Amino acid sequence: MAEPTPRYQCPYLGMAADRGLTSVNPTHSHRCYAQRPPGEPDLAYQAEFCLTARHVSCAFYAAAPAAGEPARNAEASRSREPRGRWPRVLLWAGLTLALIAVVFFYWLDLSGRGVSLFDRGGAQADAPLVQQLPAAATETIPAAEAVPATATPAAVAQRVIAEATRFSTPTAEPGGRIMALEPAAGEAGWWSSEEARGNHLGDSYLHAGYYQGQAFVAAARFNLAQVPRGAAIREAILRITGLESNRLDPASGGSWTLQLLADSSLPDYARANFQQVFNAPAAATLFPTLYPADLDRGNVNVLPLDATARAWLEQQVLDAVPGVIVRIIGPGGGDTLFAWDSGSGPASFGEGPQLLLNLAAPPPTAPPLPTEAVIVATLTPTPENVMTAAAEAWTATAVAITTGTATPLTYRAVTPTPSPANLATLQANALLAGLPPIVPHTPTPANEATATVDALIAAAYAFLTGTPTATPVDAVTPIVITPTPRPQNIMTQAAHYVMATRDAIAAPDPTPWPYNAIIATLTPTPVVITYTPPPANRATAAYQEAMATAVALIVGTYTPLPPNAVTPTPTGAVIQPPPTLDLLPLPATAAPPTATAAPPAADATPRSAADAALAANLQQAMREANDALVALIEAPDTPRDGLQAYFCGAAAWRKVTAYLNGLDAQANRPTAATYTTTAAEPPVREPDGRWRLRQVEAWSYTMSQGGTIAGNEEYLYWLVAAPGRAPAFCIDDYAFQAAR
Structure with a gap:
């Protein structure tokens, strides 16, 4: 920045190109005109002396003539120079040198050799x-x-x-x-x-x-x-x-x-x-x-x-x-x-x-700064646990992949400063701001007995811990503000928005709250939710965990319970746990999809066993179904239409589709799979006409990130006949559990 020389700067400081200009910052373009010839003060010296009121202590300033007089002093010094023959000799010598220079440059011009007057650093x-x-x-x-x-x-x-x-x-x-x-x-x-x-x-x-x-x-x-x-x-x-x-x-x-x-x-x-x-x-x-x-x-x-x-x-x-x-x-x-x-x-x-x-001359008072238009964004609540934080990160990643990076906002987004959550936070804010301290309100005793008890408690504290620190004379007590009740439904919430908008239009500049104001905490009305019984055994706990993981992968994280949720106290009645049967086996890194309730287990109702030929056909249908499933695991981009011919039932198709979708969502998914039927019961015809087949299968998976996962599972299949098409039998439903 350059400006006319201020009074606090040295009057002998000026630009090399224009003595009447100076910069408010140290620069190599500055020259000290108190020296003959003008010198170039270094940047540190300029910052300490030339550009400050300390220039009066500079040795060059003290030795130089007063500001504004250099020209007159120079004329006076020139008038005192001796007049003799030496000036004339010097004059003739200068003219001779000038003539030689003219002849030299003329010869350079005729010979085609040029000289640049602006060549300060070589060719x-x-x-x-x-x-x-x-x-x-x-x-x-x-x-x-x-x-x-x-x-x-x-x-x-x-x-x-x-x-x-x-x-x-x-x-x-x-x-x-x-x-x-x-x-x-x-x-x-x-x-x-x-x-x-x-x-x-x-x-x-x-x-x-x-x-x-x-x-x-x-x-x-x-x-x-x-x-x-x-x-x-x-x-x-x-x-x-x-x-x-x-x-x-x-x-x-x-x-x-x-x-x-x-x-x-x-x-x-x-x-x-x-x-x-x-x-x-x-x-x-x-x-x-x-x-x-x-x-x-x-x-x-x-x-x-x-x-x-x-x-x-x-x-x-x-x-x-x-x-x-x-x-x-x-x-x-x-x-x-x-x-x-x-x-x-x-x-x-x-x-x-x-x-x-x-x-031009600036106004006496600087104009007010423009009001910046901002977007007030709602504060994102802190995740309650690591699972919620991970779900939010996965959601953000999925949005970035599917829709791209968000378009930058036209205005700057700001978040409102939250109200202090408790008295301790309110007191800390006052201390940081240098405001009078905030002390809790001491209620006046309602009767003589209460006053006596308060005096005894104060005496006990004084005896145990010493005389308490006196309350500062400028201390204030908090102002407790009753909050607006929580809307019971969306219509009430909409009405609150309308009323708040009307008040904002009528009074665009509301009176700010005093610094010692705090919002009271409402006692929430309890929300009674259904009691979830604890798992009766390890298999049930594993099933519930797998189901919750599958739901999170398919439909997202569960809606968190409200903070005022309560469960009723269970009675002495025995609560039966849900069935523990589930879907096809998953690798340890893949979560199983949601399972529907399994068909009823075998009971004492008479059932007919299949003959040897029919049993062989049912076993063949199961092998072909598992082979088709292995092919899709190893080639996930292959259409699934062929697999549906083997899993023809609505329940079976929904389960196997959810299973394959869960595998596709895993980073460490299986790339190869093998299975072996290690044990099987003869097929039995159920009263509803379906054939029930119980067998134990040993599955082994090769994972994309290295390693192998293996396990034995006991499966229960219900097959129905598919006349006029291949295969002759298809799976109507199935369930599984860990092999005993």
């Missing part, structure tokens, strides 16, 4: 463009051959105008000020399209254009924090100085455009990549557009901001936006690249981008 053609990639190998773009430029009258005029206006400073109106904004270290640089990540902020060059298949874009960020809010911007000028032109090809044509970007368009400017900088929306475009004839090493390009751009910049300052970004975009092809000076780095002239502001 440009030898300066490679180095891309310094973070944490990666450094790639060097070879230097191009310098393109000879023809000095047309228009180009010469442009250079003369640029040099003439390079250090011109506008005059501030009464009460106004001039500020020269410059990018801080590390806030100006360039980006390349060949680099998916990273940037070159802090480099000496601001490359923009197209070279060897790469697009280059440059940007610089100016801090607006010191610009007074509410001050009108009468004039704004952007100045940039050329630094390297050896890759500039005038024959390729093209143009360079400078644009203003809102600071919010690149919220993470320091980590922005090429695509983010290149695609950021422009708020204003600066004119004139620059062409090859306007660009050269040492040329100063001056771009004034028009009324629209100044109005936009004023609004940014008024809204307390921390900064503004200037982006430079060059041609999109043609192998032509130009670089301006960033103001930092070893190759810099120290002539970085400069945004000069001519400000």
Whole structure:
């Protein structure tokens, strides 16, 4: 930031280009005009003396003439110089040297050898463009051959105008000020399209254009924090100085455009990549557009901001936006690249981008900051246990996979500050805020007996622990607020919303609660739920756990019970546990699906046994069904239509489908399966016409993440005849339990 020299700064401090300007921050562009010739104070010395009221203790300040008198003292010293023949000798020697220099430069011009007055660091053609990639190998773009430029009258005029206006400073109106904004270290640089990540902020060059298949874009960020809010911007000028032109090809044509970007368009400017900088929306475009004839090493390009751009910049300052970004975009092809000076780095002239502001007098009182529009989001309750937390994580992952990342909100989302849950939290908040302490309310004794008991208790405490600490004189007691009763149904809740909306419209600015207010806790009405008996044995407990896991995988986590849920006290009656039969066996990492109640177990009702041929057919149907199931386990993408011919019953098909879906949801799922029937009873015909087959099967699974899981299960199948199709028998229902 540059401004007219304040009183607390040293009056001998000024810019190297313009003594009338100083920066509010230490910079290498500062010069000490108390020295002859002007010196360059280091940054630490500037921060400690030159830019503070301590400049009066500086030795150079004490030895220099008073501020405003250097010119007169210099004239006086020149009037006291001796007048003799030595001045005349020196004059003739100077003229002779000047004549020799003219002849020498004329000879260089005739011989085709040129000398650049702006060559401060050696021949440009030898300066490679180095891309310094973070944490990666450094790639060097070879230097191009310098393109000879023809000095047309228009180009010469442009250079003369640029040099003439390079250090011109506008005059501030009464009460106004001039500020020269410059990018801080590390806030100006360039980006390349060949680099998916990273940037070159802090480099000496601001490359923009197209070279060897790469697009280059440059940007610089100016801090607006010191610009007074509410001050009108009468004039704004952007100045940039050329630094390297050896890759500039005038024959390729093209143009360079400078644009203003809102600071919010690149919220993470320091980590922005090429695509983010290149695609950021422009708020204003600066004119004139620059062409090859306007660009050269040492040329100063001056771009004034028009009324629209100044109005936009004023609004940014008024809204307390921390900064503004200037982006430079060059041609999109043609192998032509130009670089301006960033103001930092070893190759810099120290002539970085400069945004000069001519400000009117600021208002006596700064305008109020704009009210930010936000979205008040409901606080997400903390998961009650690890299962709920895992379910929320799985849900978020599933949403991200199926629907993608959520669209960012237009407004900033905030969460309301929750009310203190208890008196201890209320007291801690008051202590942290430095407010008067909050002490519990001591009720007045209702009768003499209560007063006597209170006095005895106080005496006992004093005897045991000593005299209690006196209550602070400014202590306050909490204000207990009765909460709104919990709505009994959705209609009551909707009515509460309508009433709250009406009150908010009638009184948009409600009176805030005092800091010692606390909401009373309602005693919830108990919710009586059905008593769940404890499992009678280990098999029942395993069944209930497997069923709960299967439900969680298929339909999601159970709705948690309300905090005021209670169960009735069980009577002495015996509660029968649910049947322990379940589905097909699952690997240890897969959860079984929900099972329906198994058909009644065998009883004393007479049943007919199958003959040998029929029993063989039933056994064959079971083998084919299990083979078809193994094929689907090993090839889960295969259609399941063929399997339904074996599991033809609605109950059997629902169970086997849920079983396969549970396997597909597992990360460590079986990739191969084998089974062996180790024992079997002869088939028996049930009274309802179905054939019951009981057998023990040994299953072995090879898992996708390595390892094998094996187990023996006792199965109970009910098969029905399927006349006119294959197989001749199919499974109507089934259940299983661990083999005894």
